[in-house]
Amino acid sequence: MPTETNNKPTAGRAGARRREWAALLVFFALLAVYFWNHASFLQGMREFF
Amino acid sequence: MAWPLAALLYASAWLLARNRLKRTDEALLAAGLLACTEVLTAITLLGWLGLLRPAPAIIFTLLLAAGNLAAALHRRRPLRPRLSFRRLALLVPWPLWPALGLAAAVLYFRLKLAAALPFDSWDGLSYHVPILWRWLQQGNFDLAGWVGPARYFPWNGELLPAWLALLGGALDSAKLAQALALPVLGAAGAVLGRRLAGLRWAVPSALALVCLPIAVIHAGIPYVDLIYSAFWLAAAAAALCLERTRRPVYLFLYAAAFGLAAGTKSTLYFQLPLLLPLLRTLYSDEALARRALRLAPGLLALAALCGASSYLHNWWTTGNPIFPYAFRIGVKTIFKGVVSPGELLVTVESWFVSSPWGWLWYPFHETMKGATVYGTENGFGPLFAAGWAFWPYALWRARRARDRGAFWFLLLLPATAFFFFALHPTREQRYVIFIAAVPILSLVYVFRKAAGGLRALAAAGWTLGIAWGLFGVLNYAGRDRHTVNAWDALRGAGQVRPFKYYREKYGALGEAWAALDARLAPGDVVATNYGELMLPWAGVPARGRVIVVTADKTPYPDTFTATDTAAWLALLERLNVRYFALWVPAWYPEEGKEERENMEKLAGRFIPAGNWSSADFGKIELYELARTAPGSGVSPAAPPAPAKK
Structure with missing residues (x-):
């Protein structure tokens, strides 16, 4: 039967938690790379203040 | 409202x-x-x-x-508001x-x-x-x-x-x-x-x-x-x-x-x-x-x-729902067009x-x-x-x-x-x-x-x-001086002066738009040879009619085009054109060549109203058409008729 999110349990909740924390770290690392590359945005927006 | x-x-x-x-x-x-x-x-x-x-x-x-x-x-x-803090x-x-x-x-x-x-x-x-x-x-x-x-x-x-x-x-x-x-x-x-x-x-x-x-x-x-x-x-x-x-x-x-x-x-x-x-x-x-x-x-x-309405309209008027594009499968042309997407x-x-x-x-x-x-x-x-x-x-x-x-x-x-x-x-x-x-x-x-x-x-x-x-x-807005100036004006005076903004952003073109706006009466017909950025020729707020009339060949059917000098002038008169803006964009230096030749042959019919130039936007000349006889041309209230090509 189709479900709303189809969140079927996968092998081991502890393993899943570890993967989620790792994903979160990678997420923040990617954001940091983006912010670093686009730091000049702060300069341009200062024109309005 | x-x-x-x-x-x-x-x-x-x-x-x-x-x-x-x-x-x-x-x-x-x-x-x-x-x-x-x-x-x-x-x-x-x-x-x-x-x-x-x-x-x-x-x-x-x-x-x-x-x-x-x-x-x-x-x-x-029933409307049951279910919003709670939780x-x-x-x-x-x-x-x-x-x-x-x-x-x-x-x-x-x-x-x-x-x-x-x-x-x-x-x-x-x-x-x-x-x-x-x-x-x-x-x-x-x-x-x-x-x-x-x-x-x-x-x-x-x-x-x-x-x-x-x-x-x-x-x-x-x-x-x-x-x-x-x-x-x-x-x-x-x-x-x-x-x-x-x-x-x-x-x-x-x-x-x-x-x-x-x-x-x-x-x-x-x-x-x-x-x-x-x-x-x-x-x-x-x-x-x-x-x-x-x-x-x-x-x-x-x-x-x-x-x-x-x-x-x-x-x-x-x-x-x-x-x-x-x-x-x-x-x-x-x-x-x-x-x-x-x-x-x-x-x-x-x-x-x-x-x-589907626009596709059906195209099909009805040109025989091709995706006109002006041609549609081919292999070597077989399913719909004829005047351009192939690849050419674009x-x-x-x-x-x-x-x-x-x-x-x-x-x-x-x-x-x-x-x-x-x-x-x-x-x-x-x-x-x-x-x-x-x-x-x-x-x-x-x-x-x-x-x-x-x-x-x-x-x-x-x-x-x-x-x-x-x-x-x-x-x-x-x-x-x-x-x-x-x-x-x-x-x-x-x-x-x-x-x-x-x-x-x-x-x-x-x-x-x-x-x-x-x-x-x-x-940052996108703050990098451009004209936008920052507009924001300052909005905060200070409560409004932005449109042609100050256009001048700062579009250089010579903005100058030409401002000069025309100062002369433009409601319903005046303005023609230009080049259709990009054409809206401001209608004035701010918009009150004129803007059309592209070209003396150059175009692949599109049913356009305001006349390659012969006399026919071109007759077209302008029939469309009741009052102002003609000749624009030679910096990126197309050959643009407007035919129209300029026509105007040289028709000396006296085009009264200069100013010219401007800038490196970014090219040369713009503004002319007012001298009337030959009162009552010539169609009413500006009526939709202008096209020249069949």
């Missing part, structure tokens, strides 16, 4: 939609599609009847709203609140500034708004004599602003027409987020899409890409809902959204990927497929109602990347012409960049979880990329704004089971990503 009436129609459509769809996000999405379908049908009808006037548009809108309300009350579902905390995690506040502030800034500025943007000034202005002046859709392909483009993206302009009683009311797409975009984001990752991710997904930097920028310019993207994503959301629930009501939402998108832009190949999730669902469910087959005539009729290949890709492979890492450093900046052509933001890297992982997770809906939704990214590289002539992000949703929802899918501190941290990252994207929007 335009926006309150638009809100009234949307609210009435929502009350009607929630009778069939229990979930608020889905009812909001259906309401947006229903309201747009109703408006487009009404305005199309008014245009064909020659009734594009404020009173019929307002009456039609009120009747539609009343009809929706009556139908909603007929099968009433529910609110579930919907909007506390780390996301700053993003909500910042989004409201930046959207307010963007829309307030855009509303105060004169009409701006390249394609907006070149054809989106000039077409609209001509419709409003005439009261119908006649574009006879129009030089260029825009006359044949799908027109949903012009019909919606025409509706706003009619409701508001002024062309200026159409300035923010693309903001109409934001509720549909947000609702599509909420539906996708919820169906992929549960209720907790509905609001973050909606917010991420509405705050997409390029979406915020486009909300303030008269383009159609944002409207197209909202409908595209609505179709993707309906396909996912169908996969999850197997309810035929989503087939109707899909058909409406698909048709609305097709009626907005003729990039039909970008809509082919949308068929994949739908067909996969029907393939896996025989009963649903049989039901869909039975409903097919109704679904096709709905899609046609939402988006524009090398704008080099503004962003040095080779097609550069798109792989472009999301992590978004530049245009070497500068790190968002604009009307680019700006997908940090969440897209992170999601871009996460997409393969999300696809793998969806495959492992045997989550067919998520898997086929995520596959929309490579399927669209294929057509972007294989067929699309102009590779820039604005043509595929919709695709930004797939990587962003990949992130949502990866974090769908996050709870507690992990979820709070993910939401905090979400807030940072949204905030940085919005900073980029402010």
